[in-house]
Each structure stands twice: as structure tokens, then as C-alpha cells.
Amino acid sequence: MRKVSLRNLAAHKVRLALTLLSVVLGTAFVAGSFVFTDTLSKTFDGLFSDIAVGVDVRVSPEDVRSSGVPLADVDKIAAIDGVRTVAPSVNGSIVLLDKDNKALQTGGAPSIGASYLPPDKALEQAETFTSGVPPSKPGEFALNEGAAAKGNLEVGDKTKLLVPSRGLYDVTLTGIYSTSTDGGGFIGALFDDTQARELFTDGQHVAYVDVAGTGLSQNELRDRIQAAFPDLKVQNGDEVREELKGQINEALSFINYFLLAFGGIALLVGTFIIYNTFSMIVAQRLRELALLRAIGASRAQVGRSVVFEALIVGVVGSALGLASGVGLAYGLRSLLNVFDLGLPTGALRLEPRTIVVALVVGVVVTVVSAYAPARRAAKIPPVEAMREEFASTGDSLRLRTIIGAVLAAIGVAAVVIGAQGTGGPAASTVGLGAVALVFAVLLAAPALSRPIVGALGAVFTKPFGSVGRLARNNAVRNPRRTAATAFALTLGLMLVSAIGMFGASAKASVDTLVDKGVKADFVLTGPQMIGVPTPAGDAVRAIGDVEQAVSLRFVLAKVGDESAGNGVAFSSPPDSVLAMTMVEGNKDLADDGMLVSETESNDKGWKLGDTVTLTSFDNEPHPVRVTGIFEDSQLLGNWIVSDAMYQKITPDNLRADFLVLVKSKSGVDQETLRTELEDATDQFVVVSVQDREQFKGEQGKQIDTLLAVLYGLLALAIVIAILGIINTLALSVVERRREIGMLRAVGMARSQVRRTIYLESVLIAVFGAIVGVLLGIGLGTGFIRTLRDQGLGEIAVPWGQVVAMLVGSAVVGVLAALWPAVRAARTKPLEALAE
Numbered sequence: 001m002r003k004v005s006l007r008n009l010a011a012h013k014v015r016l017a018l019t020l021l022s023v024v025l026g027t028a029f030v031a032g033s034f035v036f037t038d039t040l041s042k043t044f045d046g047l048f049s050d051i052a053v054g055v056d057v058r059v060s061p062e063d064v065r066s067s068g069v070p071l072a073d074v075d076k077i078a079a080i081d082g083v084r085t086v087a088p089s090v091n092g093s094i095v096l097l098d099k100d101n102k103a104l105q106t107g108g109a110p111s112i113g114a115s116y117l118p119p120d121k122a123l124e125q126a127e128t129f130t131s132g133v134p135p136s137k138p139g140e141f142a143l144n145e146g147a148a149a150k151g152n153l154e155v156g157d158k159t160k161l162l163v164p165s166r167g168l169y170d171v172t173l174t175g176i177y178s179t180s181t182d183g184g185g186f187i188g189a190l191f192d193d194t195q196a197r198e199l200f201t202d203g204q205h206v207a208y209v210d211v212a213g214t215g216l217s218q219n220e221l222r223d224r225i226q227a228a229f230p231d232l233k234v235q236n237g238d239e240v241r242e243e244l245k246g247q248i249n250e251a252l253s254f255i256n257y258f259l260l261a262f263g264g265i266a267l268l269v270g271t272f273i274i275y276n277t278f279s280m281i282v283a284q285r286l287r288e289l290a291l292l293r294a295i296g297a298s299r300a301q302v303g304r305s306v307v308f309e310a311l312i313v314g315v316v317g318s319a320l321g322l323a324s325g326v327g328l329a330y331g332l333r334s335l336l337n338v339f340d341l342g343l344p345t346g347a348l349r350l351e352p353r354t355i356v357v358a359l360v361v362g363v364v365v366t367v368v369s370a371y372a373p374a375r376r377a378a379k380i381p382p383v384e385a386m387r388e389e390f391a392s393t394g395d396s397l398r399l400r401t402i403i404g405a406v407l408a409a410i411g412v413a414a415v416v417i418g419a420q421g422t423g424g425p426a427a428s429t430v431g432l433g434a435v436a437l438v439f440a441v442l443l444a445a446p447a448l449s450r451p452i453v454g455a456l457g458a459v460f461t462k463p464f465g466s467v468g469r470l471a472r473n474n475a476v477r478n479p480r481r482t483a484a485t486a487f488a489l490t491l492g493l494m495l496v497s498a499i500g501m502f503g504a505s506a507k508a509s510v511d512t513l514v515d516k517g518v519k520a521d522f523v524l525t526g527p528q529m530i531g532v533p534t535p536a537g538d539a540v541r542a543i544g545d546v547e548q549a550v551s552l553r554f555v556l557a558k559v560g561d562e563s564a565g566n567g568v569a570f571s572s573p574p575d576s577v578l579a580m581t582m583v584e585g586n587k588d589l590a591d592d593g594m595l596v597s598e599t600e601s602n603d604k605g606w607k608l609g610d611t612v613t614l615t616s617f618d619n620e621p622h623p624v625r626v627t628g629i630f631e632d633s634q635l636l637g638n639w640i641v642s643d644a645m646y647q648k649i650t651p652d653n654l655r656a657d658f659l660v661l662v663k664s665k666s667g668v669d670q671e672t673l674r675t676e677l678e679d680a681t682d683q684f685v686v687v688s689v690q691d692r693e694q695f696k697g698e699q700g701k702q703i704d705t706l707l708a709v710l711y712g713l714l715a716l717a718i719v720i721a722i723l724g725i726i727n728t729l730a731l732s733v734v735e736r737r738r739e740i741g742m743l744r745a746v747g748m749a750r751s752q753v754r755r756t757i758y759l760e761s762v763l764i765a766v767f768g769a770i771v772g773v774l775l776g777i778g779l780g781t782g783f784i785r786t787l788r789d790q791g792l793g794e795i796a797v798p799w800g801q802v803v804a805m806l807v808g809s810a811v812v813g814v815l816a817a818l819w820p821a822v823r824a825a826r827t828k829p830l831e832a833l834a835e
Helices: 002-011 013-049 071-078 145-150 193-200 218-228 237-284 286-294 299-338 352-379 382-386 398-419 423-460 462-477 479-517 534-541 598-604 643-649 670-684 692-735 737-745 750-785 799-825 829-834
Strands: 057-061 083-089 091-093 111-116 128-132 140-144 158-163 167-178 187-192 208-213 232-236 522-525 546-555 567-570 582-585 593-597 611-615 621-630 639-641 659-664 688-691
Touching: 013 299, 013 352, 013 692, 057 218, 057 237, 071 083, 071 208, 071 218, 083 111, 091 193, 111 193, 140 145, 145 167, 145 187, 167 534, 167 670, 187 193, 208 218, 218 232, 232 237, 237 352, 237 479, 286 299, 286 382, 299 352, 398 423, 398 750, 423 462, 423 479, 423 750, 462 479, 462 750, 479 692, 479 750, 479 799, 522 534, 522 670, 522 692, 534 546, 534 659, 534 670, 546 643, 567 643, 593 598, 598 621, 621 643, 639 643, 659 670, 670 688, 688 692, 692 750, 692 799, 737 750, 737 829, 750 799
Parallel strands: 111 187, 140 167, 567 639, 593 621
Antiparallel strands: 057 208, 057 232, 083 208, 091 111, 128 167, 140 187, 158 167, 522 659, 522 688, 546 567, 546 659, 582 621, 593 639, 611 621
16 A cells, blocks of 8 residues: 555646645744744854853843942942952943944844943953054944944044933044944943943943852852842842843744744645645545455554555645745745844854754644545545546535634634733633634635525626636636635735734824824924933923923832832923823822823723822832823823922933824924924934924834734745645646536537636636635634733724735736646546546
């Protein structure tokens, strides 16, 4: 039987290639996801292997959002018995300008300024300078090789540096140094220690203190310092490196889960194609298998022969998928680098775990997919199978349709119930409903295909006369095959529709929020991680045509031991630039006053007149009194404190404006004011001046960028679905070879044969698209409803995209049918009838 299986595979090379391709594509995404994230992880491990080398102990604040380690504690640490030397470190975020006075874009990579410590003071390995010398006085700086090359900067060049909380500084490049991994857009600028403290501290703290000991082990020295400073975080060198690695691995795990989710979708789509393929193969071979039974092969042998073929396909396809996954990882990294996301570069890593997972997943999916058809083939009596002229349509659809209907009812109920709430539990309920609905469609699709395809056929095929009727009958005749072929496209378009709804709803929600909540004429924005430099707001407020320029700032504080959530402060009362409706009290804020949103008031139990103690991340308590409760607004956050309180809570070096909202004086020409705003902020480079419509458009662009990445990943599932249609149609042509030969013998032209296959493919593709789009809209609505507390208050359906997908599905149907149609048209009548 093994020989029979091997010869059968060798005799049907086209069928084998199509089946292999579905396995390859499914496993390639899973393998590629692992290779990509393993490569990033190993690259970051290389980066961190040199961190804290030579450091016995590092003393840092418990939370990076605090001011840092008090300078007064540095001398106390140095005086502890067993401490040989200490090296205070200072760092902070910067924006570096190139020769053309433009900001160097780093993508997602950090852009950090830090103090340079000479070898006799530094504990870590000293930087290796490839040209020039280290900075020795204020106004000088050194730069890593990658950043210098990106900014086209050389030793001796003069440029500018922007510190968000301070403003612009003129600096001169005195040296360029190398790092172990200098890719991904990282910018590391080193400054004289005096200037670094001026730029990045409040003059009373440093970021952390490195300690070298003598006569004690690292752990003994750590414990001794910790006992002296229980409020600070004290770690040995190994713990510092492991913590940083853990933070990166946690961030990478999200990327891994994200990519694996799409790999799972691709694999799921591929599974149905494989299952459909083996079902058709078995149906076509019923007479062959029956003959084997008749000459003595047992049921088990017949079943094992089919599973053995699947095993071979799985092993070969998984191996090819693994190789393709490496190429996919390379392509994905190149794509993300095009978007300048700041990822470091490094050699691709293929771990043994990746090989095992790819092979196991591919083989198991393929064998499981082939098991049901093999079992069904083994159970058919030999005499009955040898009388079969065409592929069996299988057993009755009644049971699976009933189960599908029950699952559909459960799924709809779960989605409706989940959509009534918000947050994780509600989204999980909608997710369970989505799973139930997907399986409901899988089971009920054959019964569903007959009326829908029949109705579509009545519309699409009517102009084509008898050829159209024949195409319609072919699509309706075997509902299992039609449904299985369409399901891959259904799943892909369901996800595309749901994501499209999310994007359209997010844009609509932003538009509504801005239209109803923003009264400002212009909005000043900056990069997401930097915001608007504080001096830019001051420059705008000095313009004579500006009535009010209000800076929006985030307040980071704790209530008890937990973060106080989304709190904001404004540089001045926001009445003229933002809409605010009070429920109780008044909007006038005293220095110790606090305004609370209605929801936050109910959740925290804060009432008018209550005193709430906000604790800074330096553990300093600041009591505030609730003086007003306002209607919920995403623009106003959960609570508002005065600018004076913001100054007390937020360390000097961490202050930044998220937005600056500008209102013009009455009668001022808006274009004139725009020019004045641009002139005033031009020196800060990263500041963008937008009116309300431009501000909405910019938010829409950010949403579109996110959706583009999602659509790009989903494209693989759509490609697999298209290949599935090609695969099914090609096998269908083989299955109906005698039928097509008969039609050719009674006078059907080749062009009519091709047209029949085209129309059949269009009907299948449009059926899958309609079901997928309807399912995606329903599930998208449910998920969006669970996010209404996050600002997604509007539900919008992208009708243009829906129509485009339906039309595109018809085009996909024609394209997918090109090769099978040509193959069918070339069928020779006499040869086909002789089989």
C-alpha cells in the first residue's frame, strides 16, 4: 500500500504541488514569526551583554518616573564600608538635528542623551572612539557611529539639540564612538557631566548610581546598600542585565503573539484547503480505492494509504514552509525597516524549537485534515464505489446544519450580551461568540450555499444563457465542495471587514470628539514620545493675535499604592479651547483643587468636597480637594488638577506638553495666525501647526498606518484563499473530466467551457465574500461596542470598502479560474469519454 501511495503522488504532480503549497504557506508564517522574534531577542541580548560590565551594584529609584536618586545620597553611598567608588549617571530624551536643521527620525529606537564619564571615573567599559575625542565642556557632545552616519555629521560639525522640557541648545560634535550593535536608528549622545545635569536633571537628582566594591561579593555589597537605603532599588550587575532583557522579551512577546495569531489564521485557512483537497482526491479515487478493496485490501489499509500520502505531503510541505519562513522573516524585517520602526539589525536566528514547531504543526494539520476523508473512503463498500460516476457529495447535511444553527444562535447571543458591557470580560464574551459563529458558518455553509448561490446565479448567470445555468448548477450540485472552497475567503474577508470597521469607527469617533470637544482654532502637536517642547507653548503665548494658548499635560501620580490613572493639567483654564460640562460644583480650580469625571467619581467614590491624596513617584504626598465633577470626555481625562499642582508632582526634567490648543482673538485672519504660529515654532523643528480638520486627518493617518500593517499580514490569508479556489477548481476539472468531454462532444466550444468555469468560480468567491463581510460587520460591531469606554463611541461601516471587497471577490473568482478554465477547455472529448 505504501508503494501505491507513493506512485499515486508521483502520478499527480499538479495536485501534489497545489496541496504542498497550502501546507508551505500555512507553516511559513508560523516559522517566520519565531525566526523574526528570536532574531530580535538575540540581537537585544547582544546589546545588553555589555551593559553594567564592571558594575558590582546599581542604585536606582523604584520607579523611572521619579526624579531619580538624590545627589545627597551619592556621598552617603560612597561612604558605606565596602564601596570602592561610585559613578553617578544622568540621562534623558533628546531630539538631535542634522546638518539641514531637520530632526533625525529614529522610528521606535531610543534617542538618548547621557553624561560622559572618563575611564578613570566610569565603572562600565569605556566607549571606543573611532574619530575625535570625548566631550570635555558644555556645548560639546559625542555621537554613536550609526546616528552620525544617519545625520551626515562629522567631527567638528555644529548642530542643534532639542530637550523637550528645556528647549534648543547649540552643540559641536567632538567625537564619534562605536557600539556593539549600532543599527536600528538608535541615537546615543554623550555630554560633559556638568551639561548633562543641566539638561536632564533638576539639579538635585541623578538617574542612577553605579557602585564598585572591594572585599565583598556583589550580593553582600547589594544587601549592605539596600539596608542603608530601603526606599531605593539596589541590584547587582547580573540583575540589571536580566531586568533589561526581561523588559525587552516582554515587549517582543507581544510582537510574537501578534504574528503568531496571523500565522494561526493562515494555518487555519490552509487547513481547510488541505481538508478540501483530500476530500476531493478521495472522491476522485473512489473507484481506484474500491478496486483495492475488491482485490483484498482492508479498510484499515485503504485508510492508512490516504493518511500516508498526507504524511508525506505534511513532511515535505513543512520543510519547505520552514525554509520559506526564514525568507518571510527577512522580508518582514526589511518591511518594518522601511517604516523606520527603529529595530536593531542582526543575523537571522533559526532555533531548534522553531524547526520542531514548524514540522509538528505542518504534519499534524495535514494528517488530521486527511483523516476524515480517509475514514469515509474506507467505509464505502467496494461494489457501491465502483458504480460511482462522479464525486460523492457525502452524507446528509441535516445534522451538521442543525448543529451549525445551534452554534449560530449561541454565537449571536454571546456577541449581543458581550456588546452590552465594556472591558476585557465583555470583549472575551464577544470573542467566544465569534468562535461559535465561525464554526456555525463552517458547519451550516453547505446548506447555506444552495439558496445564496442559487440566488446569485439567477442574477450573475442569466445573461449567459445555458452556459450560465450550467455554471450555477455546478456550484450548487456539490454544496460541501462549494462551502469548503468559499470558507477560506470567508474567514479572510471576515477579518478584513472587522478591522475595516474598527478603523472607520475609530476615525468617526475622533472626528466626533474633535467636532464636539475642541473649540480651539489650531492645535500644536509633536512626536508621540516627545510631545510639544515646553518652550514652544511659551513662544506661542507671546503672539499678539493669540487670545489663549493652553498646554495639555499628563499628570503621573498614585493614589495609595496604585497609579491614579489618566490625569491631566492645563497651563491655564481650558474653557475657550475645550468643551467642559459640569455636573456638580464649578470648573474654577484652586491650586489645591481637583475636578473629577463622572465615571471616575462613581468608580472611586470621590464626592464633592472630598480630599484625595495624590502621591508623586518620589513618594511625596499632595492632598487635593474635589471641587467639581464634569461629564466624561476623552479630551479631559479622568481628573484634572491645577498647573501649580502639576509643577509640584512632576519632576522638572520630565515635564512636557502633550498638545497646545490655540484660540485666536476675535477678527484675526486664520491664515495670518497660522503663519505667525509656524514662525514662532519653526525653531523647535518637531512642532506641527494644524487646524481642526488637519488634526482629525493626522489622527486618521495614524489609524491607517496601523490598519495597513494588519491588512498586509492578512493578505497572506487572502492569498491562501485564492490558491484554495484555484486548487479546488483544478481538482474539480479533473473530477468532471468525463462530463466536460461529453459536453465538448455534443458541441460545446472551448470558450463556452472556459466561461462556465469562470462563472462557477465567481459564484463561489462572491458567496464566500458575502458571508465573510456580513460576519465581519456583525463581529466588528460587537467588539467596537466593548471599547466605547476607550473613546470608540461611534460605529461606522466602511461601505466603500465593503463594495470594493465584493467586486474584488468577483475579480478574484475570474483570476482564480484562469488556469483551471484553460485546462478544462483543453479536454479532448474522446480521451475523456474513454476513461
